[in-house]
Amino acid sequence: MKYVMMYGLLLCGLGAFAQKAAPTPAKADTTKKPVAVQPYSKIVPASARKQNGVFTVVYNDNKYYFEIPDSLFNRYFLVVTRYTGTPSGNVSMGGEETNEQTVYFEKASGNKVFMRGVVYRNDSADSTQAIYKSLKVSNVNPIAAAFDIKAINTADKRTVIDVTDLFKKDNPVMSISSKDKGISKVGSIADDRSFIEKIAAYPMNIEARTTKTYTSTSSSLYAAQVAGAITYSFNVSMVLLPKEPMKKRFFDERVGYFANRYTLFNENSQRTQTQDYVQRYRLEPKPEDVDKYNKGILVEPKKPIVYYIDPATPKKWRPYLIAGVNDWQKAFEKAGFKNAIMAKEWPEGDSTMSLEDARFSVIRYMASETPNAYGPRISDPRSGEIMESHVVWYHNVMKLVHNWYMIQAGAIDPRARKMEFDDELMGELIRFVSSHEIGHTIGLRHNMGASSQTPVEKLRDKKWVEANGHTVSIMDYARFNYVAQPEDHISKEGIYPRIGAYDKWAIQWGYKVFPGEQNEEQEHKLLNKLAVDSLTRNPRLWFGGEGKNEDPRSQAEDLSDNVTRANEYGIKNLKRVVAMLPQWTREEGDQYDNLKELHKAAVSQFSRYVDHVAKNIVGRYITNKSVEQSGAVYTAIPKQRTKEAIRFIGRHVFEAPLWLYPDNITNKLGTKVADDILDQQSRYINTLVAPTYLYNLQMMALTTRKNYPVAEYLNDVKREIWKPFGKNELANSMRRSLQRSYVEKLQFIINPKQVKEGWIKSNAQRDDTRLTVLEHTKKLRAEVKAMAAKNPKYAAHYNDIVHEINKILHEQNKL
Known part of the structure; x- marks a missing residue:
């Protein structure tokens, strides 16, 4: 098919514009006399400091110059700006990206050089179409900066421009993104407190370190409050993109890759179309190995993917970081390559190598309190080709994984029962x-649905789980096997995540090289067949997305195909862990800070378990499919699964979870137990009786095969709330509060403010749902009257409830 493609890349501060397919020299303002070009020796004397690279960088008389070869005019550079230092309290941290743009330099008349920002890229399969000409004349790239030509290096055919102000001052290409400026309320730049630390040249990139100070009115940044200004330090990378872009690979929603988006214009089509292309490394067999590769023989790639370990990394952790990279080798074997990916220690004695050189991908170590790690990529926006990556590993990620492991695995792994793990465990x-982070750098997104493909009882099957792992993807937030019980005797092989079946399949789909000279559309057909065949044979290869939709199978940090049963096991283990926290967190001289931190982690884990289950009440299963695959894309959650979820919440939330707050913890921390539990109960009753929840259930009952009427649902919820009181008076008090809250929620649906004002905003209050709630409330009144007669001890409470319901019904009769 003949078409024209237009790629939209948002440039912060430049807006959305369009670029010609082949940039042509621009015309400068001819009304002004051109600036005189100086002799090269005057601008670049023998005493100047020079560094050769993609451009020659010259430093002379406190100014920086680029010598741009003629061959690199109109070549695309990806400019990535990252923070290297931020003010205290800033949302972003050192190492994180703030800006990414594509630029090119072009010569203009009047002895000028323009730097244009690329916001649309036209990539034409057939430039003879009339629509192509329309795009060409209507899409002009903005001029981001203009430079006078200072001198010409005639010997090397290089043009000299002064770039001091480009890097020192504020501009939309090499500074804070407009979004970040808004968050930190960044104002104008202070020239006297902004400077260039250094600019260095490498074979395919320029690296610049700068410090910039801005005025700020932020109330959340201490520096802005004290000085009215905030200072950042940046690293700016200008990476030369390939002259010929790599062949694109169409994105497929059934496989989780990061992607770049294009808009397709085709005069033979009646509409524009969007098309996404995945981000991946350029991995190809060597020319002499193509025949072997096509026969299915594993071959080494022409250029393997290599990650280096930052020499600042503590030596004892380096082997484990290297192993985490090398673990992906078996995945790339599915794509036909051996030794395709590897990690090495940085050769510290080699002065020809630099951590900032874009030819090298590095796992950077940050001595930061941030408990995190992440894996960004620099990719060619024209094709999705990953150019390089810097995984950022913060020192305090060890605190994060320590707390996860103690809380989730402490019941089944004795090694997890102390504040300082042995090096072997922490290394693992x-x-x-x-x-996980390397997975991101090679193009893979999170697959939060991966863990749902493991049957819950298999997580307790020692032989099975140790052989297969507890999730099919390292890209899920599956963390650790919290389902396994102490009596199962599961070893570490059945507790940790690992490269799984989905990861191998995803790498095969993204990196397999097909024989012949197929174009992108022909290759797309082959990939679609691969996806259909693979998912038909093995449905466990399902990609569940980032966990942001309504599908309860796709959630962060859950496990198994039945999260309600799984989290029953999880709570059993959590009870064991909470009981032992005072002992496990004990360290000499500690004033219960450890206990406070880990108990908070345990409470969060408990809430996470309940949240996982609650998502099964209102939602749908979503399984992306092509037309070649049978079955529905959207299916209702089974009614029985929803009923199980309601009973789970009744058992573990509406029955006050006092076990989570034992005296030997709360009397050390001063925890307000009743407040904490009431907050939890209030949150879930607000969810279960929310108007939107009830409306969605009503619509499901009418439009799907899930025959679960709202009346039946409310009776199930009521059954969990209106249980008999027990012997514990604290729990009884909280249940009475819960029952009052339940009646308040019914009041909101029956007599909303909008009804009194003569109009209704909520669908749940406009349709039959409100009538159902009204009838439910009338029946509840009769039941509560009976409770008052049978339980004289709590008659005052029940009679008060009846009184409140009468007020609700009386108010309703006035409408």
């Missing part, structure tokens, strides 16, 4: 984090 946890 670092290895798992390394593997």
